Amino acid sequence: MRKLLVLLLVLMTAVSSTACGGNSDDNQISSKNGQTTLKIWYWGEQEAPGMKSFIDKAAEVYMKENTNIKVDAVLQESDTLYSAFRSAAKAKQGPDIQYFWGGTQALEDVWMGNVAPLSDYWSKEDIDNLPLAQRSETYWDGKQWCMPFYQYGSVWGYNKELFAKAGLDANNPPRTWEEFMTTCEALKKAGITPIGMGLKDGYFGGWIISLLGQQNMNTKQELVDLIKGSDNKSYTDPENYEWITKLKEMKDKGYFNTDIMSLDLYQGQQLFDSGEAAMTINAEPYLAQLERKEGADKIGIMRTPSFGEGKMADSVGIPSQVLAITSFSKNKEEAAKFLKFLHTEDMMKLMYQEAGAVTPDKRFKDEWLNTEVDKQIMAWSKGNPEFWYQYFYPFGFESSGVNPIVQKLFAVDLAPEEAAKEFQDALKKWKNQNPELLTAFEKWKVLE
Template sequence: MKKISVMLAMILLVSLIAGCGKSGDSEKSDETTLSIWYWGEQEVPGYKAYMEEMVKRYEEKNPDIKVEAVLQESDNLYTAFRTAEAASEGPDIQYMWGGTQAMEDVWKGNVAPLSDYISEEELSVIPQSSLAQTNWDGKQWGIPAYGFTYGIAYDKDAMRTAGVDPENPFTTWEEFMDCCEKLKNAGITPLGMGLKDGYLPAWIGIFLGQQNLDSVNDMISLMSGKESFTDEKYAEWLEKIVELKTAGYINDDILSLDLYQGQQLIENGKAAMTLHTQAYAVSLEKSMGADKIGFAKAPVFGTGKLADSVATPSQVYVIPNSAKHKEEAADFLLFLQEEENIKCLYEMANAIMPNNNFKEEWVTSEIDKKVLSWQKEYNNFCYQLYFAPMFESDGLIPVVQKMFSEDLPADEAGKELDAALTKCIEQNPEVHEAFLEWSIEE
């Protein structure tokens, strides 16, 4: 009997140990894994390292949460998300480009309202101008990942060689063209660009497309089909593309280079200027020196109230509809908005978070000081934020590519853009209607 009792006790003990093991495994399986699909390294160098630091800090603060942040490629940023969302297997947090590039997925039903999980008070530290880019139907759908300003990065040594003042190379279009001519005569390619992957047309539009507009309503009228790209008010920037191409101010291999390859021509000493973001330009300023890299506003040719505006948009994070941990996702997004993390973003990636907690005293870069002065002095308008859904991919990209590959004239380009826009509106009536309601509010 004693032997049987001992045996039964041992069996009971083993069962208890096994039970404890199962309980531990169960607790371990209950650990929350927060998935983030993000982008940004291509636009603001250092963003990957910043995100890794944010993951580390957040996990230390929340030991019961594991964060898996995956850097996405430009070409599959949206396709991978939409495929995953269609299968109800999207991440908990998704990065998107701002304006309609984020709102299109809101209108398609792929995004959950952020304001269901983050209060108005918690969002109050973010300027309304930044929130408005993803605010629709009385709800907030996105929160800034970071902000930045578009400009023209240029090589000061190239300017000196060409006899151009490196501190004040141009302000007007006439001065810009004169600068390009002097560079060309000095044997220097004025502008480095890449058109192969299709991102460049929107960039050119951001610098030139708004210059005859007086307000966002002019843009809405165009994108709703009420106005035409053949009207000089909306077409003059297309003529400027032809001017630059005809004059030979753009690298000959533009069609064989992607956007970032074209931008890198300035780093490689193969071009004097390129269209860039302030964050990337600051990274060049740090690596190459403030005496080497400058940053300028777009040259002014237009007569509209937005002619001298600067484009300072925000890229955003959204919470997908299929996210399994929406509350935790909202908490992580608010974590990124804390002052010490905003400072970390600036220090590691040269990116300025549109948040009232950002301190100008942190700024040491000459380019950033200049950009902050622009933001105070000029209107903020980003042409690309107001594209009608599908217009960029189905209209602007192929048309501008044809302007280079087939020498498509500006007036014909305008007609093709009108036709493409009409098709986009007809094929996406419900999404387009939502776009108009959002834009009118904006």
């Protein structure tokens, strides 16, 4: 995510007045006058407004409690989050703690040798406080590599007032695909755009495959095996491209805004905010903030209606964005302590208070939640399987395969079978171009 993926540039902002990203002199000398500088490059303000305020306040508390530590936290720009870090990692000069979007979007830097294992510095008891579903996204080769920082349940938001206007039961959103299509048709007939979305930047591809693609699977490992090609599994197998058929059905029936190809992801999502579309897909912190603004009598959420035959047909996506200790950090122990600090009760409560973001931690208390969005997602996490498809396929496969193929599906009359073949061809190309990453990926046994 979740991440995820915004186009608006944000100013690089530091906790301390002297903070700056990637200063080699600061990185070569991590301790001065008996004080250790802990450098943190983070993201999150873009999808969890208030994250910068939280980091500022958390750093202030930590420095008061640990006077030998100076926390130098820099909010990163979206479009350079990875490129800036990888340049720093190549020079072995940069942050002690780095933010990543989760799953393979973090594991690729693990496989590049840029990350130190969290489990080398946290005790088993500490690790066991992390929920299994979020742990599994960055657990590889017997180690926990990243710390789940905040979760962003990715679900459908719907406008209860527009549902009621179309004669629909606003308190009982659709649960099956047939009900979903009936709902969309009723909205369309009432002159309401059913779904607001943008596809110009392509990022919708990673979202929609994560909401539809897993429905014929029983485990996360099945997707990893599909990517590996185990037992000759392929995207051309009907069960692995049924989701494309469903997406094309939505497109052909005119259930998206007509200018979807002219809008970026977040521009399309804003059609929901403005009341121009009845539904959209968005992240938990954002939808919760929208509920606080508009009220629970207007903003509702729902899981993706089911159509598949697998256990994951009833799954919900509650992935996490992560923080990791860099392999080149000279302050790994201190970095691990700061990460542990972020999972203390006071900090979990503070992050929710400031940014509306929920910490993936078994000790997080339901009673802290103050929106129906958060309460519903928490309930789903306890009663439904969790699976975010995007975090279990190669990061590069998204930009070279998933996103452009979904764009093509909307731009031309591409049959689902043809799209499935293009997915398989794109996957083959990624494998041929990334033999070292493929070798690491093939070692992946998902923690379930």
